[in-house]
Amino acid sequence: MKKLTQFNTVFIIALFACFYLNIQVGQSQNKPYMEEEITFKNGDIILGGTLTLPKTKGKHPAIVLISGSGAQNRDSELLGFKVFKLIAEHLNAKGIAVLRYDDRGVGKSSGKTATSTSADFADDVIAAVKLLEKRSDINPKQIGLLGHSEGGMIAPLVYQKYPKVAFLISMAGTTVAGSEVIWGQTEAMLVASGKTKEEIAAQKKRTMMMFETIKTDKGWDELTKANVEYVLKEIEKLPDAQKSMITDPKKYATTVINQQLNAVKTPWYRFFIAHDPKESLESTKCPVLAVFGAKDLQVLPSQNKPALEQAMKKGGNKDYTIKTLAEANHLFQKANTGLPTEYASLLKEFVADFFPTITDWLLKRVTVIK
Numbered sequence: 001m002k003k004l005t006q007f008n009t010v011f012i013i014a015l016f017a018c019f020y021l022n023i024q025v026g027q028s029q030n031k032p033y034m035e036e037e038i039t040f041k042n043g044d045i046i047l048g049g050t051l052t053l054p055k056t057k058g059k060h061p062a063i064v065l066i067s068g069s070g071a072q073n074r075d076s077e078l079l080g081f082k083v084f085k086l087i088a089e090h091l092n093a094k095g096i097a098v099l100r101y102d103d104r105g106v107g108k109s110s111g112k113t114a115t116s117t118s119a120d121f122a123d124d125v126i127a128a129v130k131l132l133e134k135r136s137d138i139n140p141k142q143i144g145l146l147g148h149s150e151g152g153m154i155a156p157l158v159y160q161k162y163p164k165v166a167f168l169i170s171m172a173g174t175t176v177a178g179s180e181v182i183w184g185q186t187e188a189m190l191v192a193s194g195k196t197k198e199e200i201a202a203q204k205k206r207t208m209m210m211f212e213t214i215k216t217d218k219g220w221d222e223l224t225k226a227n228v229e230y231v232l233k234e235i236e237k238l239p240d241a242q243k244s245m246i247t248d249p250k251k252y253a254t255t256v257i258n259q260q261l262n263a264v265k266t267p268w269y270r271f272f273i274a275h276d277p278k279e280s281l282e283s284t285k286c287p288v289l290a291v292f293g294a295k296d297l298q299v300l301p302s303q304n305k306p307a308l309e310q311a312m313k314k315g316g317n318k319d320y321t322i323k324t325l326a327e328a329n330h331l332f333q334k335a336n337t338g339l340p341t342e343y344a345s346l347l348k349e350f351v352a353d354f355f356p357t358i359t360d361w362l363l364k365r366v367t368v369i370k
Contacts, residue, residue, distance in 0.1 A: 033052045033092040035051070037050060040131045045110055047104075049074050049128070050099070051097065052088050053137060056369045057369070059369070060139060060369055061096050061166075062099065063145065064146070065087065065101075065147075066125055066147035066155055067103055069150040071103050071105055072102075072106065073103070084100045084148075086350070087146065091359070095369060096366065097132075097137070117272075118150060119271065121154050139367070144167035144168060145167075146171065147169070150272070152172060152173015152175075155169075156277060160280040167286050167365055168284065169361075171291055172330055174304060175281060175290075175308040176276065176277070177274070177275065178275055179273040179274070180303065181304075183204065187204070188297040189339060190203060192297060192338065192339055206227060210223055214273060220261070224257055231256060232253050278307070281311035284311075288317060289320075289362070290308055290322045291322075291323050291324075292305055293329050293330060293335070295337070295338035299330060305322055323357050325351055325353055332351055333350065334347065
């Protein structure tokens, strides 16, 4: 049965716009850096990853990479764009060691992402930092974090629990409550997709209804009914050729909605929409670099940048930098609309000022081995 592209675009945006595809990690040859496969544990969870280091001898500064939402492999790969692999290789060339690892339930890591929360992932990161601290080739006083999207929200949680972390770099990190992030991205994408004010208002009503249902755990039948009715109306708008492929619209709509609502009942989603990063951000005293994409429709700079700056000031952080990169989308590719639907067609590379922004800031705060 052919999927309802229009419906999926609208509804999934509200539920999973920050989720990524999971593609297994690849291998490269003739590497200009040293590479080591590693495993480490957080309680019963076993995590498998890759540590890459400069070939120079000595105690290197290091960074642990923290992925965005959804089950990511160690490269944080989306549609062939190996976000974390490229970052690791670039930083290795600058004299910095990088640890990246498979999320829970992916590749060589045990556990499950959906049944875990951002707080659980923060504990995974702490285990990774502690692993690096014990190594003779890592400077234990210069281990920092780089988090993308949800990973940017997790990094301050890590610091709050383990303030030995030397610095934080946030790539499009969320800084307001997850429910605000979800609606912000939903509205922005609907506007970019050309939806009318009436359609946006109707979607907002359903989204707010969903948040309230998750919060109270009451009203699931009413929520299901409202969204099934919405899908049925969307089916009626389809061209006849597509419509004819759906032999039982009511059954199809009910199946789709039940699947998607089951996903928002997970511990991960419940934690994400309820969590407000304000407290952990205000507690962060180490150097912070936050980078946003001007065309990011998933983590809006207009929504998250002011909240971050306010938290840094209120917490008394004396070393924070916030940059917005023109033309960059959520993955920091050069974008046209910023919509996730164009990710596949864009070059698998970062905007030109992405790496200079990070490395110029970072190299002023760590000591690399020459």
